[in-house]
Amino acid sequence: MRRGAFWIVSVAVQGMLPAAWGWGAHVHRAISYLALDGLPAEAPPWLREPEVRRRIAFQSNQPDRWRGWKADVLRHENDPDHYLDVELLEQFGLTLETIPRLRREYLRTLAVAKHAHPDNVEPYDVSKDPARTQEWPGFVLHAVAEHYAKLQAAFNQVRILERLNDPARQFQLDEARAIAIYHIGALSHFIADIAQPLHATQHFDGWVGDNPAGYQWRPKFHAYIDEGFADRHELDYDALKPHARYDAKVDAADPWKDVLAYVRRAHAQMAALYALERDQKLDGPEGERLVAGQLADATAMLSALIWAAYATSEPTDRQVETWVRYDAFNAREPADFRAPTSLPARVK
Numbered sequence: 001m002r003r004g005a006f007w008i009v010s011v012a013v014q015g016m017l018p019a020a021w022g023w024g025a026h027v028h029r030a031i032s033y034l035a036l037d038g039l040p041a042e043a044p045p046w047l048r049e050p051e052v053r054r055r056i057a058f059q060s061n062q063p064d065r066w067r068g069w070k071a072d073v074l075r076h077e078n079d080p081d082h083y084l085d086v087e088l089l090e091q092f093g094l095t096l097e098t099i100p101r102l103r104r105e106y107l108r109t110l111a112v113a114k115h116a117h118p119d120n121v122e123p124y125d126v127s128k129d130p131a132r133t134q135e136w137p138g139f140v141l142h143a144v145a146e147h148y149a150k151l152q153a154a155f156n157q158v159r160i161l162e163r164l165n166d167p168a169r170q171f172q173l174d175e176a177r178a179i180a181i182y183h184i185g186a187l188s189h190f191i192a193d194i195a196q197p198l199h200a201t202q203h204f205d206g207w208v209g210d211n212p213a214g215y216q217w218r219p220k221f222h223a224y225i226d227e228g229f230a231d232r233h234e235l236d237y238d239a240l241k242p243h244a245r246y247d248a249k250v251d252a253a254d255p256w257k258d259v260l261a262y263v264r265r266a267h268a269q270m271a272a273l274y275a276l277e278r279d280q281k282l283d284g285p286e287g288e289r290l291v292a293g294q295l296a297d298a299t300a301m302l303s304a305l306i307w308a309a310y311a312t313s314e315p316t317d318r319q320v321e322t323w324v325r326y327d328a329f330n331a332r333e334p335a336d337f338r339a340p341t342s343l344p345a346r347v348k
Contacts, residue, residue, distance in 0.1 A: 024227040029057040030237040038246035038303035059185020075131035081143035085202040088137040103142040147187045154180035155313035195298035197270040215274040248300035252308035
């Protein structure tokens with residue numbers, strides 16, 4: 001099964017076992033916490049609140065939880081967002097640098113190339129993949145770009161409501177912050193997935209095709225990197241904290257090229273990962289340095305993107321005026337829509 005899927009024992013709301021197709025849940029949470037640690041002093045105080053940090057860390061695993069719900073329509077939309085098989089781009093006449101930035105433009109380019117030159121593209125058996133999750137090289141670049149833009153928009157809405165400072169709109173501010181929390185979590189997930197070198201290659205769970213370097217790998221190799229390695233080396237928040245760095249620089253207006261470079265860095269570590277496994281050094285200090293370095297890169301990139309999204313989200317006067325005009329309370333609202341200016345004590 002693609003992306004080295006394997007089942008972890010966990011009780012889901014649906015009563016199902018969620019699939020782990022990326023770093024384990026605790027690693028995704030650790031990267032989220034570490035990235036938030038690196039926000040500059042001028043970041044909004046609410047992003048430092050323990051409850052907000054916990055919610056972001058929880059949301060960072062949501063894209064993997066969706067994989068525990070076996071609906072083809074959900075798998076079709078969600079699964080390909082977790083990876084990009086860099087080597088397969090060539091079959092479609094693309095490179096990392098020439099991937100169209102808009103998702104549907106990218107998909108159209110892939111489809112046209114497949115139709116025009118079918119002999120260039122590896123055969124695809126839809127009977128083995130009814131949700132069509134494996135037909136294309138992957139969409140993680142677009143997932144990052146889209147959630148970044150949505151996070152900018154979410155921060156913009158938060159800041160509009162903060163400027164209005166209307167007690168009757170407190171519930172709107174709370175909801176706007178919740179939306180921002182969701183998109184920080186989603187961005188965290190996909191940035192962390194890219195850092196796993198096996199998410200950037202067709203060799204995601206064993207070497208495909210010619211193997212001149214003589215690579216060898218254990219069964220469920222992808223699953224081991226995702227979950228087993230971090231558990232074996234106890235790569236949790238405390239262990240990763242000394243490795244954290246916050247030196248990533250991104251173009252806040254358009255970080256596409258910065259994320260491309262980030263994907264290329266991850267892909268460059270793929271062969272080294274296989275070499276360490278072949279030489280039985282992966283579980284030693286060299287392997288730990290490689291994986292910890294990838295997680296540090298994820299931390300730096302995520303922290304930079306969160307701050308960049310916030311820094312570019314300050315509302316204009318026109319945006320504030322437009323919000324009030326199109327989101328005005330009126331007499332036709334349900335009686336409970338306008339929140340009270342003071343709320344009763346929460347029942348424990």
